[in-house]
Amino acid sequence: MENIYLTLALSPLIGSLIVGLAGNRLGRTLSHTITILGVAVSTVLALYVFNHHVLEGGDVFNENLYTWMQIGSLNISVGFLVDNLTSVMLVIVSFVSLMVHIYTIGYMVDDDGYTKFFSYISLFTFAMFMLVMSNNFMQLFFGWEAVGLVSYLLIGFWHGKESAVEANLKAFLVNRVGDFGFLLGIALLLAFFGTLDYAETFALADQVNGQTIFGDMSVITVICLLLFVGAMGKSAQVPLHVWLPGSMEGPTPISALIHAATMVTAGIFMVSRMSPIFELSDVALTVVMVIGAITALFMGLLGIVQNDIKRVVAYSTLSQLGYMTVALGVSAYSVAIFHLMTHAFFKALLFLAAGSVIVAMHHEQDIRKMGGLRKKMPITYITSLVGTLALIGFPGFAGFFSKDMIIEAVHFSNLPFAQWVYYAVVAGVFITALYSFRMFFLVFHGKSRVDRHTEEHLHETTSSITAPLIMLAIPSAVIGYFTIEPMLFTGWLDNAITINSETHGAVAALKEHFHSAFALITHSVMTLPFWMMVGGIGTAWLFSLYRTQWADAIQKRFRRTNYVLESLYGFDRFNEIVFVRGSRKLGDLLWRISDMAIIDQFVVNGSARFARFVGSVIRPVQTGYLYHYAFFMIIGLMLVLTWVLVSGDNPLIRLGS
């Protein structure tokens, strides 16, 4: 099996290196063939691994393959931990990546950086594999940083555009904040556990549990919170979410792959992986849940006022990530992973569909200038509909099962604030339906607002774009129905996730109330989330199709609320004022004090001036005349002799005696 895992992880890297180094000479066709082949190999092997571990119940693979470095007794290795959680992640990552690779052929066709782009996304796939397959924190951190690096490279892919450069700088800096917390968490973990290996860490968790730090803070809580700061950065939770909407400056395929389906879910994956540690800290879990709820509700609200097609989907991603985080907070890790999976499919689908629209519209992204595309782009229309229905949780579609399970899990949770979080996630359903269908109606229905020139060229996109849409629409529609039972209730993820069901009984309670996937669908019409969703669709229809002028009227009526939403709650402005200007002022101050005053004036010029001063004092002694030196030597000798004569221990001459 070891060779299979290695091939799985390394084949995208090999593809990426070949295309990255020799892309210009290979030409476009060969470049995309090589990278797609690499990822296709990974996909096939991922399915094989999934079959071996999950379906046939193969043993967990946990071995170090290579010693990266040995520092004292600390052994840092490159190793693989492949269990059912990893297998599920591998399938998601490789499949979505493969779809995005194929999609890119059509999307980037007239771009100069065609081969470079393929090299980057293959590299990303490799990094993501390393992240999910790692068996220790160091390799996790390596994958974590590597996906961050590729994300940075790809957000700024069109580096001629100033906004893209600003966005990737922002993404990079915000992720630094999260990664710093993450690194501190790993360091603290190393200090108290003495190992970076997952299995050893989890085995020691009970021993470390109860130790305290900084007075009476539980070590486990501090470690969990720091690790979660890392997850907040990568998975874009409030207040470190600001980079994700900006990342939409990058090409659409990477928005789908990195900023919706895979990389941003790394934080969710990481917390699930750390479930044996997180289970020990109710404080950390509550923080996780509340942060998730805030993100889920408030980021969804922002989606309503956005007019850029990609930004609407981006805010929806933020909101869905919030849902996953809420699930983590209530100890429903398997539900979070379940939502991660369904979300990966339908959100990748929505992004790629949005990209398809953008291509057809000649890179126009404003939904106010679209409308009536239904007839011109039937495949995109239908797949978008599937994706949107899955996103809002329409009964039967993938998102319905996962989101419903999250809401129910929150309902059963007994953590503090769980009641408030429940209201937040239920309200979130209404908002999700509202912004999703507002966008859907504005783009595909109603009267066309497309300008005449574009309208003439408007047609369905090429097959390399529509094929991935169809391929993603299938799992978006059905995967929830088929996987909800094995994944949540019959133990697909049991060998990777630990839940202390005595205190955190949400999943156990879910299991008790669960009968079958079909029963969930039929039962749904009697539940609050369903009617919230219907209300959302109705509201969206009312304001974006039936009476569009009402939307403007409401915007005018509630100008202040609108202002708050349009300024994105002022996070950007706050960061601008406090962090950007603050750090600039701090830098200015440090420049003046430490650079100019201490280093330049005191250390550098000071030492020079000191040397010059000492020189000017001593210089007269060094006349350069031999007889002066001889004179000083003789005088010195005489002084010494006189001193010996007159006042040594046993003076030869006693003056005055």
Next chain:
Amino acid sequence: MIALSDYLILSAIVFCIGLAGIFINRTNIIMLLMCVELILAAVNTNFIAFSYYGNDVAGQIFVFFILTVAAAEVAIGLAILTLMYRNRGSIDVDVTNSLKG
């Protein structure tokens, strides 16, 4: 009674004066010659003091030799000086630096 050490201290002081004179005085070669004489006088004083206290006349005989040699040396030195003054118009020490690299 004058002790040996008193003679030795006297001679050391004279020696030092002569030595300091050589180094400090940089204007006149005659002064240098005089300082050399002072040093020789200090040496002679030592000789005489040791010979007296050691009951050995050889030291005093040595002094005669030294005085003779010193006289000859001064004669030659003054002769050189005269010639130098004739050639250069000065007996300044700083002027006689034509061998300096």
